[in-house]
Amino acid sequence: MELSRHNILTKIHERDEYLLVNLLSREADVLSAAEGARLVGGEHRDDAELVRKGYVVDPQEEARRYRAAYLDFVDARDKDEIQLFYVPSYACNFGCSYCYQDEYAAPPAGGPAAAPDAVLAAFFAYVDDVFAERRKYVTVFGGEPLLPSAAARRAVEGLVEGTARRGLDLAVVTNGYHLAEYLPLLGRARIREVQITLDGTAKVHDARRYLKGGGSTFGPIVAGVDACLAAGLPVNLRSVLDRDNVEGFRELAHFAIDRGWTKSPLFKTQIGRNYELHHCQGEQARLYSRLELYQDLYALVKADPALLAFHRPAFSVARFLFAEGELPDPLFDACPACRTEWAFDASGRIYPCTANVGKPGESVGTFYPERTLDETAVAAWQERDVAGIATCRDCALALACGGGCGAVAKNRVGTIDAPDCRPVRELLALGAGLYGAPDAPG
Numbered sequence: 001m002e003l004s005r006h007n008i009l010t011k012i013h014e015r016d017e018y019l020l021v022n023l024l025s026r027e028a029d030v031l032s033a034a035e036g037a038r039l040v041g042g043e044h045r046d047d048a049e050l051v052r053k054g055y056v057v058d059p060q061e062e063a064r065r066y067r068a069a070y071l072d073f074v075d076a077r078d079k080d081e082i083q084l085f086y087v088p089s090y091a092c093n094f095g096c097s098y099c100y101q102d103e104y105a106a107p108p109a110g111g112p113a114a115a116p117d118a119v120l121a122a123f124f125a126y127v128d129d130v131f132a133e134r135r136k137y138v139t140v141f142g143g144e145p146l147l148p149s150a151a152a153r154r155a156v157e158g159l160v161e162g163t164a165r166r167g168l169d170l171a172v173v174t175n176g177y178h179l180a181e182y183l184p185l186l187g188r189a190r191i192r193e194v195q196i197t198l199d200g201t202a203k204v205h206d207a208r209r210y211l212k213g214g215g216s217t218f219g220p221i222v223a224g225v226d227a228c229l230a231a232g233l234p235v236n237l238r239s240v241l242d243r244d245n246v247e248g249f250r251e252l253a254h255f256a257i258d259r260g261w262t263k264s265p266l267f268k269t270q271i272g273r274n275y276e277l278h279h280c281q282g283e284q285a286r287l288y289s290r291l292e293l294y295q296d297l298y299a300l301v302k303a304d305p306a307l308l309a310f311h312r313p314a315f316s317v318a319r320f321l322f323a324e325g326e327l328p329d330p331l332f333d334a335c336p337a338c339r340t341e342w343a344f345d346a347s348g349r350i351y352p353c354t355a356n357v358g359k360p361g362e363s364v365g366t367f368y369p370e371r372t373l374d375e376t377a378v379a380a381w382q383e384r385d386v387a388g389i390a391t392c393r394d395c396a397l398a399l400a401c402g403g404g405c406g407a408v409a410k411n412r413v414g415t416i417d418a419p420d421c422r423p424v425r426e427l428l429a430l431g432a433g434l435y436g437a438p439d440a441p442g
């Protein structure tokens, strides 16, 4: 018998205890300093409790369990709901300081974008044929999809009608500036959620997310969130954090709490990290590693636990573990591209996901004017998981990490068949320190 290769042992931040987690046996325990130190030293004496919980294993028996869990994962993913992004246009009314799309070329004059109705019809025909047997929903994405132009409105009308006719949900990703004007139209769809980005309170937000050519955007976005909630549409408020605005996150949280947003069951939040995927992140010093971001969030929450009413950071699987009292299923693959996520744009091209939609050279096929699919490229995406990436196969963190993001891996080393590592141990240490303490903030 030996220690499981899937044990993740970490010293809990600011406490003299350890967290031991095993995603394959789905066990987690807080250990005393002495017990933790014993395991760190590789000592286990075939302890019956450790064996029962799958921390100490017969490696062959564990390999069998790994294979069975992998097959269950693939099965579940094959039945999972698919998210289909549609980008009517890359045009945007904002000139955000960190925008990654601003170098994307406009579609050529006279190309498919000149016949947007035909392209949208081809998109729905493709969805009807190719994803007939799958549960699915559509997300309209940009650029900024909710612009005041007639063309933008017509595209959103087409998506509202096309999804409503098929009984599909429609989600919207918007900067929120013209959201209030669009609500009567969106109210005709089955809206899954409206994702709106707000990076701070007025001063912080407006310094990052301003109109092209300058101009404040905070007020209309806040009015859009208010109007959405009043109209009964779910809001997912997203904040993109980096060194410039993390301090202001606390203020934003209190703004949302004071405005009554956090009381609504329709309101949730998400954090985006401003990261090195695209061309424009010249000022690398501003960028944040995932660990630095979570270290700062930990400190913010410790100093002001009320912030948790606005957002509860995940800290890998720690939030789930301490909220649910159990671990999530093992994550053999964190990247949904070409599996449960596809992206389509008005040029008639198909992309693996939103991280690469519109990016030159990243298309894997077309749905208009004709249907084509680069089977080799699609297979490469579909085969990318922790059982396939060589470095991940032997990684103890694999089933919490899932191999990370294929687009980030490609950006870093030129291929998606490479790891995008998550600092799982360090995140769990922080999360257990925050959520697992006897006096953990509610």
Ligand code: SF4
Binding pocket: 334, 335, 336, 337, 341, 352, 353, 354, 355, 356, 404, 405, 406, 407, 408
């Ligand atoms: S490539 Fe990255 S952004 Fe795209 S689906 Fe995979 S994890 Fe998500």
Ligand code: SF4
Binding pocket: 386, 389, 391, 392, 393, 395, 396, 397, 398, 399, 401, 402, 403, 404, 419, 420, 421, 422
């Ligand atoms: S991406 Fe890195 S941390 Fe994640 S499973 Fe692979 S090797 Fe481990």
